[in-house]
Amino acid sequence: MADTISSAPQSFDRVRAVEWTKDRLSLLDQRLLPLREEYLTFDTVVGVAQAIRDMVVRGAPAIGIAAAYGVVLAARERYRRDAKTWVTAIEEDLALLNAARPTAVNLAWAIARMRRIIGAGINGDPTPVLLAEAQRIHAEDIAANHAMGRLGAELIAPGSSVLTHCNTGALATGGYGTALGVVRAGVAAGRIVHTYANETRPWLQGARLTAWELMQEGIPMTLIADGAGAYLMQQGKVQWVIVGADRVAANGDVANKIGTYMAALAARHHGVRFMVVAPTSTIDLDTPSGSAIPIEQRPESEVAAYGDRRVTPEGVAAWNPAFDITPAALIDALVTERGVVPAPDRAKIAALMENPR
Ligand code: MRU
Secondary structure (H helix, E strand, O other), X not given: OHHHHHHOOOOOXXXXXXXXXXXXXXXXXXXXXXXXXXXXXXXXXXXXXHHHHOOOOOOHHHHHHHHHHHHHHHHHHHHHHOOOOHHHHHHHHHHHHHOOOOOOHHHHHHHHHXXXXXXXXXXXXXXXXXXXXXXXHHHHHHHHHHHHHHHHHHOOOOOEEEEEXXXXXXXXXXXXXOHHHHHHHHHHOOOEEEEEEEOOOOOOHHHHHHHHHHHHHOOOEEEEOHHHXXXXXXXXXXXXXXXXXXXXXXXXXXXXXXXXXXHHHHHHHHOOEEEEEOOXXXXXXOOOOHHHOOOOEOOOHHHHEEOOEEOOOOOOOOOOEOEEEEOHHHOOEEEEOOEEEEOOOHHHHHHHHHOOO
């Protein structure tokens, strides 16, 4: 295993899923991975909103970044149509983007940042000014991920193994990843020797995306069925569970991919530590606690099928919440780019957010 680690490139940072190329947005179509690696290009905001809804691009920070580029496309189009009214007209596009997926707060956060630039007043063609802001959001996200990677890895004892859920890597962010950024940094530092990945039904972000991403980097990993996590912990095979977040409420409760709460409960029972890795753009002080976080409900058909193949009796009823809430009390560490919050609560999160960068 040591050989595998040392033969991999030390930065472990080769994957990019969101790119602005010349004058349009390019997205790696995550619905097709790992069987096909195809990029789709977008030059309209309607197309970007649809891509977010349809999971071409997914993962909270990546959704926010894609939406920021979507605002650039919207402004370009609206300004071309009418240079006098574009500032008012673009509100319709911002609402369309905002409604694409409800749980990941990075979407609303990125749109609010772009709206502030628009509100401050732009002379002439808004495209270059807004593109610069979208690219700043993108670059800041990658920088935050590297910072969180270092901070999170420092919490992990050398020689540890970890379990992760969903995909929180370069595919889910501007690059490098949140929880998978900690895995990348932890492997590079020799602190993480093995990573287990939950398959993450029903979209299989773990089986399709995390497995693909870690194998691209030569990071040793083992895939498990979601139901195997508690047994893995009981067997003493992992010391940490490391996950990302779609929204962190003001009291520290965390919305993340369905199944995260189950992993947190099992971790506490088995004395396995539980780390949430999320940039401050995922912290929502306007949401007081987890119960106020809107949870996306997705089609029943996603649960009734395995990929494209139906595996259930026709017409079976299914319940398909895309996210769940992990109470703050089950979280040992919240890792952000501004620092680590041990055992997060309302007061510690307020203090973190008040701190200047
Ligand atoms: O439905 P998805 O694939 O967009 O869900 C993604 C997750 O739940 C991730 O864990 C979360 O967005 C953090 S990604 C850095």
